[in-house]
Amino acid sequence: GDRRIARNVIGPETELTPAGWPADITVHGLSVAPEQPIAGWLLGLAILLLAADAAASLALSGRLLKTSSTTVASALLVLSLTLAPENLGAQTEAETEALSAAAEVSLAHVLTGNREVDDVAAAGLRGLSDTLFFRTSVEPALPSGVDLETDELAFYPILYWPITPDQPRPSDAAYVKLNDYLRSGGLILFDTRDADIARFGTASANGRKLQELAAPLDIPPLEPVPTDHVLTRTFYLLQDFPGRHASRDIWVEAAPPDAEKVEGMPFRNLNDGVTPVVIGGNDWASAWAVSENGAPLLPIGRGFSGDRQRELALRFGVNLIMHVLTGNYKSDQVHVPALLDRLGQ
Structure with a gap:
């Protein structure tokens, strides 16, 4: 009673013949009946x-x-x-992806039509999502690539938009969606990826393409990111924002003309909200990019200095996402004692 033995009762001499069932017997196979969506x-x-x-x-x-x-x-x-x-049928693939993006924080990049650039952008956001997961309370879902013509943008707090010289210009309907996205609190990170050869402007083909793509957008006046911008302290205290390149020419929404430094405060009262655009050319996705097993995908610098540059790039990405999600939270006076202590003042 405490042992079971499996015995093969079919030998070489056994002849197998098809079973003959009466005509009034319904034979069911091993397949599972399909579910009925209700x-x-x-x-x-x-x-x-x-x-x-x-x-x-x-x-x-x-x-x-x-x-x-x-x-x-x-x-x-x-x-x-x-x-x-x-x-009455099942959800479409687009609806399923939209529901997934709405259920969790999900980063997105704009599809440019250049397979190599789009793959690096996806790998970069995957690496940044992993960093957010391990270092912060934000647990992002897998990043998504969005088609500006067909996809809904409202599900994504940030769009990473790498600039290529030959990417198509969006339609008027797509620009309507983009302007609604910016007005409703979304942020677009424009990355010309050419800071190693050109500064912000028309000095490169990517810079000229950026001006063409951004012209129909309702972008406020911009300025180079000041040293006391809330983006420098949303999670890490930063002075530089490198990616694969290390230029400091990063542009954000300009501060109000009447913004002044209050006595006893280390920073001006800037940016009551979130800058709708961040513009630079440091190729951040390449610095964030990881392979499927989590290893860095592209080389950044050499030796310890390269590792340090990649780390600062990840910290900038973390600060950027926390800025999108928390706004001017780190501008509140409740943080002043800790900030003063960290700054040694």
């Missing part, structure tokens, strides 16, 4: 019950007969569209 039907039932509740409320208040026929027709149209067969 989400659409349940949603339709909920809308129907909601309409019945509204009708009962109108009837009890004596206003049922005053309801216009247009309202009734609109309700019936919504109900019919909800119950349409094509709406």
Whole structure:
């Protein structure tokens, strides 16, 4: 009773023949019956019950007969569209990705059409997401590549936009979405990736392309990032913002003309909110990029100095994401004693 033995009862002499079942016997194989999606039907039932509740409320208040026929027709149209067969199936891939992006913090990069640049951007955001996961309370989902023409932007707190000379100019409809994104609190990091050969402006093909791409956007006046900008202290205390290149020409929204340093405060009261754009050319994605196993993907500098530069690039990325998510939180006076202590003042 405490032992089981498996015995093969079929030998070489055994002849296997197909089983013959009577005609009135239904034979079922090992396949699993497909699931029947009922989400659409349940949603339709909920809308129907909601309409019945509204009708009962109108009837009890004596206003049922005053309801216009247009309202009734609109309700019936919504109900019919909800119950349409094509709406009862499973979610599309785009809907699934949108729901995933809405459920968690997810970083995104703009697809340029250049496979190599897009792959580096994806690897860079993957490396930055890993850094955020291990060093902060932010636990991002996998990054996404977005098509400005078709994808919804509202799910992403930041868009990393690498500039290439030959990428297509977005349509007018895409620019409407981009301007809505900027006005609603999103941030775009424009990266011309050419700080090793040119400074911000029209000195390179990427710089000229950036001006062309950014012209239709509602971008506020810009200035080089000041030393007391909240971006320098949202998580790490930083003075430089290197990527694969180490230029300090980083541009952000300009401070108000009346911003002054308050006595006893180490910083001016700047940026009551989040700068909608950050512009530079340090090729940050290349410095953040990691392979599938988490190893750095591209070389940065040489030896210890290169490792230090990569570390500062990751710290800038962390500061940038925390700036997007917390705004001017680190400008509050509650942080002044700790900041003064760290700065040795």
